[in-house]
Amino acid sequence: MDYPIYLDYNATTPCHPEVLEAMLPWFSQNFGNAASKSHAYGWVAEDAVERAREQIARLIGAKTKEIIFTSGATESLNLAIRGTFEHYSNERQHYITCKTEHKAVLDNFQKLESLGAEVTYLDVDSQGTIDLDELKRQIKPDTKMICLMWANNETGHLHPVSEIAEIAEEAGIIFCTDAVQAAGKVPVHTQGIHLMAMSAHKMYGPKGVGALYIRHNHELPKPLPIMLGGGHEKGFRSGTLNVPGIVGFGKAAKIRLREMVKEGERLRVLRDKLEIELLKITGTYLNGSRENRLPHVSNIAFEGVEGEELLKQLNRKIAVSSGSACTSISPKPSHVLSAMGLPADLGRSSVRFSLGTNTSEQEIQSALDWVREVVRGGFSPGS
Known part of the structure; x- marks a missing residue:
């Protein structure tokens, strides 16, 4: 596959x-x-x-x-x-x-x-x-x-x-x-x-x-x-x-005791590159703080798009989620983002990007290219 x-x-x-x-x-x-x-x-x-x-x-x-x-x-x-x-x-x-x-x-x-x-x-x-x-x-x-x-x-x-x-x-x-x-x-x-x-x-x-x-x-x-x-x-x-x-x-x-600090710094650099470029797209917002968080996670809201279709299109080429795997079957907006005050439409169109040990710089660039293509015209709501 x-x-x-x-x-x-x-x-x-x-x-x-x-x-x-x-x-x-x-x-x-x-x-x-x-x-x-x-x-x-x-x-x-x-x-x-x-x-x-x-x-x-x-x-x-x-x-x-x-x-x-x-x-x-x-x-x-x-x-x-x-x-x-x-x-x-x-x-x-x-x-x-x-x-x-x-x-x-x-x-x-x-x-x-x-x-x-x-x-x-x-x-x-x-x-x-x-x-x-x-x-x-x-x-x-x-x-x-x-x-x-x-x-x-x-x-x-x-x-x-x-x-x-x-x-x-x-x-x-x-x-x-x-x-x-x-x-x-x-x-x-x-x-x-x-x-x-x-x-x-x-x-x-x-x-x-x-x-x-x-x-x-x-x-x-x-x-x-x-x-x-x-x-x-x-x-x-x-x-x-x-x-x-x-x-x-x-x-x-x-292994994690041996590698997590060095690996965390590597992932932080890649995460920041991904996040900085994503936030240049009009109508995108970071959910949560830039500080005081795990080094490999970024949660981005995409304004003006239908959340379920956005995730469907993104997942054709990148595997991402809208929140916890345990709640991914629910069409409701994330309870975490709702508690943070995010409106329901933005909560539904938010995507969690989480990086790991196999994530490469080339993968981040390819992911960026695909997100831009999808959000900037790759689909329209209900397509």
């Missing part, structure tokens, strides 16, 4: 060749169940899982025992949020999150509201920034958790995680962060953070495996398990471990 130029790395990333190579033996000769404690097949698999756990912990500055493997970030966030709710089941509960969070967070909190919890959804300004003073004002005696993402999946905006962690620490409440788009892209840490969700396929690892960092040796409680059946992963997540995927996740984390 003649694939288009791929500029949708926030949706998923290709497995790094070293990751694929590391995984292959664990599908065949090293096929043991990591929970088989009585023979060598299980011991070898368990050792591989623990090496990967150490590699992932090193990426975020955690202790090895603080990494719990899951099937992906959505499961990690379910465990973090709903597991916390279960712990406090006999108490009044209040949670604080933000209107621009990923649906894996927002849908969980809507479920908690249906079960009796109170949830505050913080507003953002036109840049996607929360008001930290407003965050402080919303904290109540029964607030159990602040849940705010590290980096926004649609705009790349970075929340002030260290400041949020200090606020949570001072108030004595849990701070949970969705670090899916940040871990492996920019340096992250665990200071003041109690729960952190990650996903392998966002950092050149395999799909179907993720992790939840759970802070150890702290007075605030850990989430209760939401999956039962064997007590795997220190009782937090039962189920046979995906050994090949976990090995790949660990290898990807090791």
